[in-house]
Amino acid sequence: MPTISVNKQQLFDLLGKNYSNDEFDELCFEFGVELDEDTTEEALKNGEEPELKIEIGANRYDLLCIEGIAQSLNEYLGRAETPKYKLLKPTTKLIIDKETEQIRPYATAAVLRNIKFTEKSYASFISLQDKLHSNLCRNRSLVAMGTHDLDSVKGPFHYRALPPKDIKFIPLNQTKEFNGEELIAFYKTPEQKNNIGRFTHIIEDSPVFPVIMDDNDTVCSLPPLINSEHSKISIDTRNVFIDITATDKTKAEIVLDTLCAMFSRYCDEPFTIEPVEIVSEHNGQSRMAPKVEERVMDVSIPYINSALGLEQTPEEIAACLKKLSLHATVSKNDQALLSVSIPMTRSDILHPCDIMEDAAIGYGYNNLPKGKQLSNANFVASALPINKISDIFRLASSQASWLEVMALTLCSHDENFKFLKTEDDNSKAVKLANPKTLEYQVVRTTLLPGLLKTVKENRKHTLPIKVFESGDVVFKNDTLERKAYNERHWGAIYVGKNSGFEIIQGLLGKIMQTFRTQWVADFGAASTGRGFWIEQDDSVKTYFPGRGARVMFRSKEGEKAQQIGHLGVLHPEVMNNFDVPFAASYVELNSEVFL
């Protein structure tokens, strides 16, 4: 969720009241934003103006600036009406070339005519663009915006896609002219890498770059990177031309609507927007932008009442909705419907359920009548079978004096293979594409790395160290939709001055006995019924040669025995790989055979 900083006094002036901290916190809580921090204490020390840091919902782009927060809170408090946005006569065009489809197919534009910025509103205008760029625009990849002094350029404007070498201009805050190629090189220098350099990847590999030009072919901006120095705006700019380019048309419109709705209040005639005629013949997208008329969505009155457990009249619901900038009247066609007008700022309303939620917020979540519909009577609960099996392992192990640990399921490739002296044949382990650290490269295929790492961290503990884990490992399986599945395993280790093989063997016996399974002598030959035995097996290289064995299990009379795990004395190289200076024995079973 984004957090924005607003000037505390300025906001309170706009709200017409100096709120106490608790009062403001309460207002935010009920409205559905969160007061994260009040910097008053810190600011007083540093001689700065106190700020409020407010966390807002990720779908409310209109709340990303102080203008929007104040507007919405004032409407919520009943101190203001939703602005009626009005379009002026268009005076210019944006002509979109077909070639832009190769790189960034959508563009739109608008003009804020006769605007008067103050220092604060100018800063807010810049800051809102930054917030939109980093949130909704996904770091300019989906949408980028540029703002220009309309009086410094001449419409109609052109949105083109040109070879980088053919685009020449002085970028904003520079003194020398660059062409497109030089500009990319410049922004990739170490000084720029963390600034504009973060966005070069969006276009740098394309044979053509998007560019907005005026009618004299003067470059206005090279989206999504930079505007031109020539057309830059200042606090004194009176007419602002906004250009938007995008790969996502819906988001382009939301960005344009948000900028226009929030800042048209500073025009000589507040809330007027001068539209731009978008000429986009090649894809049939010619239109006037932006659209300011309110959308209408019909919502069933019984639906709202039923979802909220209320019996409100249409008027009462309308009163609740009005607090959230939604204007509802009973539909002319159907008495059971509310026709709800949605202002251009509320792109978050997708479905009647969004209106139902606003009706609930307007009513107050904490005022809603408690429900009485639910009863526990008809539900028979049950545990997941594998969790029951797992719990049997866990209880039996802890009763046998082992300590339960919960290791991470992600580990490094070495920990899962090389350190265990095993090879990765790429048939089993799931591998991550984008981990932030080498600690997380694969999902474990055995519980052993986690247990050994836990022992390593607890080397100072009294010997012997006896720990176990009952948890999931993950294996690849190409036949499944999800291409991988979990398998519940149980692993237990004994670490001491001696390997303690017979102790681990004894624990295995205890566990098997818990699962109603007796040891069968002579490697399974002594009986034909249910039972288990172990057979020497040198295939798991994690164990010292000659000291490893597979665990065999016959589930019932006449069934074929199957391997369900392995045990053995851990190879000293394995112990050293995990920095554990002791001897150890280990057993690991697939728990799922007991399902």
Next chain:
Amino acid sequence: MSDFQLEILQKLNDLGEIKSSITTFPNKTSQDVLSALNSLQAHSKVEFKNIDTMHYDLSKEGTEIVNNGSHEILLVKLISDLGKLQIKDVASKMGSNGKVGQARAFKNGWIKKNDSNELELSDKVKALNLNDLTDDTKDLLIKISKNEGVESIDNKTLADLKKRKLINQKKITDFHITKGSDFSLTITKAETDITSDMVQNGSYKDMTFKDYNFNSQGVQPQSGALHPLNKVREEFRQIFFSMGFTEMPSNQYVETGFWNFDALYVPQQHPARDLQDTFYLKDPLVADLPEDKTYMNNIKAVHENGKYDSIGYRYNWHEKESQKLVLRTHTTAISVAMLHELAKDPKPTRLFSIDRVFRNEAVDATHLAEFHQVEGVLADYNITLGDLIQFMEEFFAKMGVTGLRFKPTYNPYTEPSMEIYSWHEGLAKWVEIGNSGMFRPEMLESMGLPRDLRVLGWGLSLERPTMIKYKVQNIRELLGHKVSLDFIESNPAARLDEDLYD
């Protein structure tokens, strides 16, 4: 009772008190005396006090000096016999003692050195009879050996003698013994423990037993232990079971973009799907599309153009994006699959899971790349937001958390959405303890669930309440290999009904 203990008691009986154990029992070592006294004292037969005194005796060299005179006297006598002595010959005539004797004889002004490096008697000594010279060292040692007037010798002199290894220092412990509160001439031996023999032959009846020291902890039993996080998990499971919830098959960490995001109405450009937040797989790389193609097409439609009264997100939905494989970022990926199953036979349902989820986050004291999510799902016909509120109050009341408040919030797949807050006494503020909401119709109706079957969902992390419960500051000390085994061994039962959030 030993003979010696009896002897002590009898002497005490005869004398009333024993002022000096050394005098009374000259043949016993102080160790023997102490051991006997300790035993008698334990039975309150005697009381005693230590009297420590210092005692000195002569070393072998010291004894020689007493017998033959000090080194300086011997040197003077030698020089007197020879008339003069080359300095270099002192050692050959007198051994290592010659050097000491020479230094002290000079100090006493008994000898002098002439120009040819020879020692001669001083004029003072020449005038005297050698037998009239006072041998201070010898006199001191005699005093010490006879233990007469040692108190009058100053510490510096004693230290000097010790340094010259002429005397040895010894501490002598004497005891002053008086009658104890239970003084008598006999002792009944107290037994330390009841044995099986005593139980069988009844001998305990005639025995006295030693007092126990109850100000003690006993012997720790050897024991295993369950992990605290799993103990809290079990508390949550029991709460869910008591409210009729069935556990979901959440044992599936690898998910497709479809089930983890698309099915939950999370648009394909949503920040949660960023590489920064979600672990993607490179092997395996591509998932199959969901088997239920009608469902998939509904999801595509509701994202792209809207459906079920929704205007949709209005973007191009790509199958490829939904085929990306991820480590699930929430267990809701399982819930949504369960609800999709439910659509085959819709009915009121209660489900829960507590299992691991994965986030590609930078690790710090409160964030790990994996943690556990507690999730509940409740489907029923025409239930209300008030029902959700009521249910949350009942659910959290089972862990002793009451007086909840609900804050509007935004989740991509629930609407309305409510964050659940409870008052935290320690922090003196409202803290978020969970998140909840009604699943969006776009999500449910795509599955084919009837419109009036509403579904409530809520979730919280397992680690956070556990950290509060066990006062763990760093999540890495709770989940993962950095946990301390001592912590696991010693932590108490996880009773969530005991003031969890206070």
